[in-house]
Each structure stands twice: as structure tokens, then as C-alpha cells.
Amino acid sequence: MGWLHWERFLCGTDCTTDPHRCVSERLFVEMADVMVAEGWRDAGYEFVCIDDCWMAPTRDQQGRLQPDPKRFPSGIRKLADYMHSKGLKLGIYSDVGNKTCAGFPGSYDHYDLDAQTFASWGVDLLKFDGCNSGTLELLAEGYRRMSLALNKTGRSIVYSCEWPFYLRPVQQPNYTEIKHYCNHWRNFFDVYDSWSSIKSILDWTALHQDSIVKIAGPGGWNDPDMLVIGNFGLSWDQAVTQMAMWAIMAAPLFMSNDLRHISPEAKWLLQNKDVIAINQDVLGKQGYQVVKDKHFELWERPLSGGAYAVAVLNQQEIGGPQNFTFSLSFLGNGLACNPACSIQQVLPASRDWGVYSWVSSLSVEVNPTGTVLLKVVVL
Numbered sequence: 001m002g003w004l005h006w007e008r009f010l011c012g013t014d015c016t017t018d019p020h021r022c023v024s025e026r027l028f029v030e031m032a033d034v035m036v037a038e039g040w041r042d043a044g045y046e047f048v049c050i051d052d053c054w055m056a057p058t059r060d061q062q063g064r065l066q067p068d069p070k071r072f073p074s075g076i077r078k079l080a081d082y083m084h085s086k087g088l089k090l091g092i093y094s095d096v097g098n099k100t101c102a103g104f105p106g107s108y109d110h111y112d113l114d115a116q117t118f119a120s121w122g123v124d125l126l127k128f129d130g131c132n133s134g135t136l137e138l139l140a141e142g143y144r145r146m147s148l149a150l151n152k153t154g155r156s157i158v159y160s161c162e163w164p165f166y167l168r169p170v171q172q173p174n175y176t177e178i179k180h181y182c183n184h185w186r187n188f189f190d191v192y193d194s195w196s197s198i199k200s201i202l203d204w205t206a207l208h209q210d211s212i213v214k215i216a217g218p219g220g221w222n223d224p225d226m227l228v229i230g231n232f233g234l235s236w237d238q239a240v241t242q243m244a245m246w247a248i249m250a251a252p253l254f255m256s257n258d259l260r261h262i263s264p265e266a267k268w269l270l271q272n273k274d275v276i277a278i279n280q281d282v283l284g285k286q287g288y289q290v291v292k293d294k295h296f297e298l299w300e301r302p303l304s305g306g307a308y309a310v311a312v313l314n315q316q317e318i319g320g321p322q323n324f325t326f327s328l329s330f331l332g333n334g335l336a337c338n339p340a341c342s343i344q345q346v347l348p349a350s351r352d353w354g355v356y357s358w359v360s361s362l363s364v365e366v367n368p369t370g371t372v373l374l375k376v377v378v379l
């Protein structure tokens with residue numbers, strides 16, 4: 001869990017006219033300060049991550065990557081020290097090819113050197129993009145080599161990949177191999193600050209669940225991309241859907257928003273302990289869609305202790321709240337509520353639904369594009 005600059009701040013490099021939003025050490029220090037002061041770190045958001053556009057246009061005389069000197073005058077080592085002094089961790093970004101997606105120097109031909117540089121700076125996570133990699137063989141080879149290079153440094157560095165996303169148009173990803181090398185991996189397009197983007201990620205995930213759900217678990221996760229809650233594009237119900245479904249999908253939770261200016265509602269949702277507990281459940285199983293019935297989708301995620309997280313999503317974008325009624329015997333292959341269970345609603349608001357037997361049905365009212373998230377505990 002953490003914060004990543006990309007979706008909200010993109011590639012702002014002009015600190016003269018936009019000092020508060022350009023990609024600079026100031027942005028990360030200010031975000032870290034808020035993360036500590038406003039309870040984000042204590043809620044579990046630990047990593048403060050730099051995305052593309054942090055680099056100077058060229059490597060230094062020893063061939064090492066260097067930060068843009070105007071925007072990162074203190075250097076990355078100092079920034080990492082600062083994060084560590086606050087109980088946070090620092091993430092950085094590079095690319096398997098010879099240029100990043102935004103055209104800055106990539107790591108091609110420099111995997112060992114760059115891994116050593118990041119480790120010497122005290123970096124804790126590397127997001128490794130896949131632009132400009134040349135051939136598919138070079139893409140795969142680069143992702144493997146950077147993984148080995150990071151391990152060789154001896155420093156514990158989370159390795160965030162986009163390998164399957166860049167591979168998929170041409171080849172079925174081998175997820176067993178990808179999990180061997182990466183800690184999480186993007187499968188699909190970049191998230192945007194819009195409902196159509198969130199919806200497309202959910203639709204893609206449901207369509208491919210047979211190949212991607214089983215591979216997820218401790219050490220390696222599917223990454224549906226950043227949480228965009230707290231920005232401009234999602235209604236309240238759509239924000240609830242993103243939070244609920246990212247918990248069901250066992251997604252890495254990296255927010256991309258401006259924590260210095262965020263509504264109390266968005267903060268409540270992003271810091272909600274019960275949703276975070278589902279997202280971070282120690283069993284580490286990813287959830288999946290159980291039923292799709294016209295515009296309603298029923299998803300479940302097995303949790304530790306025989307419990308289940310259950311989401312009811314209403315995809316209808318017209319009209320008002322609608323009821324979805326389903327038999328509790330649908331859940332957990334008939335076992336989630338057998339012989340009985342207690343049901344707690346987590347989102348959109350916390351509520352005790354009481355005790356049910358496994359022959360009962362549940363009727364849930366869901367707003368358009370909203371989700372009701374429940375926790376079902378077997379008795």
C-alpha cells in the first residue's frame with residue numbers, strides 16, 4: 001500500500017510556473033508529511049512512489065541514472081532517508097527499454113548498474129515499465145535480468161512489473177514465470193480518472209479471471225493500477241466501487257491523488273479499516289465474479305478463517321437504486337453460510353445485517369454504478 005504520483009501528477013517538469021504540482025522532491029516530501037500527519041501511514045499506506053519523469057535527460061559520467069538536478073536538488077538518497085525517518089518507504093521508476101514511456105533514459109543494457117544505484121540510494125520499490133523494449137525476447141529478458149539484479153544487491157526491493165501488459169497483445173503471458181520474477185504486475189491499460197476506465201478494468205478482470213486469479217497470492221499479485229479516489233472523475237458510488245472491488249481483487253493499493261487537498265469522504269473511504277482488512281487479508285486469495293445477472297455482478301473473495309468478502313455491483317447507468325436478490329447458497333460453493341453465517345456490511349456504510357441460515361436469500365439495494373460490500377462469517 002502506498003501513494004504513486006503518476007495518474008494525478010503525470011509528467012509535470014515545470015517547477016517555475018507550477019511548483020506545487022511538478023514532479024520534484026518537494027511533492028514527495030509534502031505528500032510524506034501529510035501521510036504521517038493525516039493517518040495515511042497508520043492506515044497502512046507505507047510506500048511513497050516516484051513514477052516517470054524524475055530523471056535528468058542523460059546519465060552521469062559513470063553511466064549512472066541521475067535525478068533532474070533542478071527538481072531533486074538533494075538527490076534520491078536524501079529523499080529515501082527522509083522517508084525512512086518518517087516510517088515510510090520510497091519507490092522509484094525505470095523502464096526495461098532504452099527510454100521510459102515519457103522519453104527519459106531507460107535501463108536497457110544497465111540493469112545491474114541501475115539496480116545497484118537504486119539499492120545504494122535506499123530505494124524500497126521499483127516500478128519497471130515496458131516501453132521501448134524492442135522485441136518480445138528483449139522485454140522478457142530485461143524483466144528477468146532486472147529481477148536478478150535487484151536480488152543481487154541484497155536489499156529488499158519490491159519489484160513492480162508491467163510485463164504481461166506489454167506481452168499480451170502478441171503472446172499469452174506465462175504467469176507462473178512472471179510470478180517467479182515479479183511481486184506485482186499490470187495486465188491492462190493505465191487507469192484514468194473516470195468511470196469508463198474503472199469499468200473497463202473490472203470487465204477485463206472478470207473476462208480473464210480463469211487465467212489470472214489462481215496465480216495471485218503472497219509474493220505476487222495482479223495489479224489493476226492505482227486508486228484514483230479523491231480526484232475529479234468518480235462519483236461517490238463509483239469511488240465506493242473502486243475501493244470495494246480493489247479489495248475483492250487483492251490489488252496492491254497505490255493511491256494517486258493529492259493528499260494535501262482531499263475531501264473527508266474520500267479520506268474516510270481510503271482509510272476505511274474494514275475494507276483495508278479485506279484487501280490485506282492474510283490468506284492472500286484474489287476474488288472473482290460468481291454471477292453476472294443482466295447489470296448486476298456478484299463477486300466473492302475467500303478470506304482467512306472461512307469468511308468471505310462479497311460484493312454486489314450494479315452496472316446500470318440509468319435510473320435509481322435497484323434490488324438484487326440472491327441465495328446465500330451461491331457463496332463459497334455453498335459453504336460460506338453453511339449452516340449459518342453473520343453478515344456485516346462494510347460499504348457504502350457499515351451496518352450489521354444479522355444472522356442468516358444457508359437456505360436464506362439476501363436482497364441488497366445498490367445505487368447505479370455503486371457496490372455493496374459485505375463480509376460473511378460462517379457460524
Ligand code: GLA
Nearest residue numbers: 006051052101102129162190
Ligand atoms: C506507462 C505506465 C503508467 C506510467 C506511464 C509513465 O503508461 O503504464 O503507469 O508509469 O507509463 O510514463
